[in-house]
Amino acid sequence: MTRRVTSRRRPRRTRPADRGTAPADLVLLDSTTSQALEAGRTRLIAVGLLFCLAFGVIGLRVVDLSLLRDGNEPRLASEAVRKTLVTDRADIVDRNGVVLATSLPTASLYANPRQVRDPEATAAALARVLADINPVVLAGKLRSDRSFVWLKRNLSPREHYEVNRLGVPGLDFKREEQRVYPHGALTTHVLGLVDVDNQGIAGLEKRFDDRLRGGSESLALSIDLRLQHILSEELYGAMTDYEAIGAAGMILDAQSGEVLAMSSLPTFEPEQAGRASEEARFNRAALGVYEMGSVFKIFTTALALESGAVTLADGFDTSKPIRVARHTIRDYKPKNRWLSIPEIFVYSSNIGTVHMAMETGTEAQQGFLDSLGLMTPAAIELPEVGAPMLPSPWREINTMTISFGHGMAVSPVQLTNAVATVVNGGELRPATLLKRPAGAPEGGRRVLSKATSQKMRWLMRQVVLQGTGGKAAAPGYMVGGKTGTADKLRNGRYSRGSRIASFIGAFPMHEPRYVIFAMVDEPKGQKQSFGYATGGWVAAPAVGRVVERIAPLVGIKPLPVRTEEEGETTDLMIQASAEGFAFAFE
C-alpha cells in the first residue's frame, strides 16, 4: 500500500520542466524556492564536472609522470649532493707522484674588538700561545673601535688548537689556504713561488698559473725527486769542496728530453723568499748563460765528422799556437805534435779544434749550432729562461773561439739538450719539465746522422777512459763525457782566477739514457786537487758520483768491469780504415 501511496506522490518530484503540465495542486512550491533549487543543482553539476576534469587532469599527469616520462630511475637520486674537496690551487707532483707543492687549509685569527671584554688579558693570553706576537701591539689592536682586525694569518694547527682552548669571546678564525712546498729549497728553482694571494709569480707556478687555478687535477712534472736530491747534494759537495760561489746541474732523459733533475745553487727556502739574496734567487740552470769552454768541442767535432770535413783517421799539427788578429790560441796542456782527431778531442786541444772548425767554416757552424737549439732561448716551460749571447758580427775569430766554447754563452738547459741530441742518435727533442707519457717518444727533429752520433759516443767514452774526464768514471756504467773549463769574462777581460768548471756526461755510452751536466762557478784550486780547479777536477767527480748513485735507482744494470775496460780502451791513433772502425760497445 504504502508503496502505492509513495508512487502516487511521485509526481511531486517531477522535474521543473514538467511544471507546466503538472496538476495545479502540485505546484505548491513557489517559484523562488524552486528556482533556487534549480540553480543549486546546476551549480553542483558544474562544480562536479570541474572536479572530475581536475582529477582527470591530475590522473593523466600522474600516468604521464610515472609511466611515460622518466620510466627509469628518478633523476633526483643521482643529483644528490656529491661534494669533493676543492682547493684553490692544484698540487704539483713529481714523476712518481710525490707531492712537491700543495695547498693546505690554514686558519687565520681575527677579532671583533667590540666583543672583546678585557683586551689586556686577552692579549696576554694570546701572546702566550702564539709565537712572535707582541702583547702590547695586540692589546692596542683589541682596544680599537673597529669590528674586524687581523691578529695573525696562517696559524699552525697547534696554535689553532691552543687559541680555541683559551675560549676567549670575540676571537674567530677565517679559513684560508697556504701554498706549501714539502721539499723546500730542493725544488724552489723549478717550482717557483706564489704571492700572498696564491698567484704564481715565478717558475712553474707562474708558467702554469691558469692551469693550476683552473682545476684540482695535479700537475705531473718530469722531475724525479730522488735524482734531484742526489744531483743537488753532489753539486753542493763540489761547490763547498772548491769554495765556489755557485753551481748548477741537470739530468736529462737522453731519449725523451724530460728533465729529471734541475738544480741551481745556492738556493733558498720558498718560505723565506723575501730574505733570499739575489745570488740565491738566480736560476743558474735555466736563466744563467755561460761560456761553456771545451764542452763545445763536442759540437765542433760532431759537425766536422758529420759534414765529412774530417774522418776519425785525420788529424792536425798542434805544435804551433794560432795567431789571429791580436789573439793567440794555445792549448792548456800542449802536446806539441800532430794529433789525430780522437786525440784532439780526448786531450782537449784548442788548436786542433780550431783547425776542425776552419775546415767546416762559419756558416756551417752557425747552422749546426742553430739546429741544436743553441742560438735561441731554450723552449723549457719556465718563465726564467736566458737568451744565449752570440757574437755580432760573427767574424772568423768568433768561429775559432766558439769552436772551443769561448765567445758564445748558452744556458745549461740548452747545452744539455744539445749534447743529448748528439748522443741519442741525432734527434732533437726539446727539454721539458712535464712528464711525457710512457713509451717511445714521438719523433724528434733529426740533426745528426746515427753514424756520427755513434762516433761521438765513442769519443766521449774515450775522454773518460783515457782523457781529461777520468774522474767521472763510474765502474760498470760506461760513463762518457767532456770536460770544460772557461775563464769568466770580468770587465771585458778573461780572468784566470775566476772560471767555470763543467762536465757534461752521458751513460751508459753504448746506448745513452741519461745526460748529466754539472757546472761549478768560480771554484778555487785546493790542496787535494794540486791547485787545479778545472772541469776534470771539480765537476767530473761530481758527475761520476751522481751516476753511481742514480744508476741503481733508475734500474741500469752495470756491466762487469773487466769486460768494460778491456774491450774499450782503444788506440786513439786510428789507422786509415777509420770508417770501418768497429766500436767496442756496438
Add this chain to the structure above:
Amino acid sequence: MSRLAAVLWIFSAALIAVVLFALKHEVQRLERELQLVSRQVVADQQAVHILKAEWSYLNQPSRIADLALRHLRLQPLRTSQIIEIEAVPTRPVPSVKPQPPRKLVNAERLQ
C-alpha cells in the same frame, strides 16, 4: 555493497597516507644522513690531503738518508756487489763418483 566499498576506500586512503608519511620521513632521514656522510667524506679527503703533504715532507730524501745512516747498518749499493745470475757459480757437482773403499793393501798383507 557501497558501504563496504567506501570503507575500503577510506581504509586504503588512510593506509597510503600513513605509508607516504613514513616514506617522506625516511627520505628526510636518509637525506640528512647523506649530507652528514658527504660532509664526513670531504673532511676525510681534507685529512688525506694534509696527510699526503705531511708524508711527502717526512719523505724528504735528506731526512731519509739521515735516518738510514743512524738506524740502519746499510750502505749504498756498490757496482761490484751486482753480478749476473749466470755469473753465480752453481753448487759444485762432485766430479768423481764416490767409490767403495779400496781394499787396504796393508790389511791384505797383514792377513
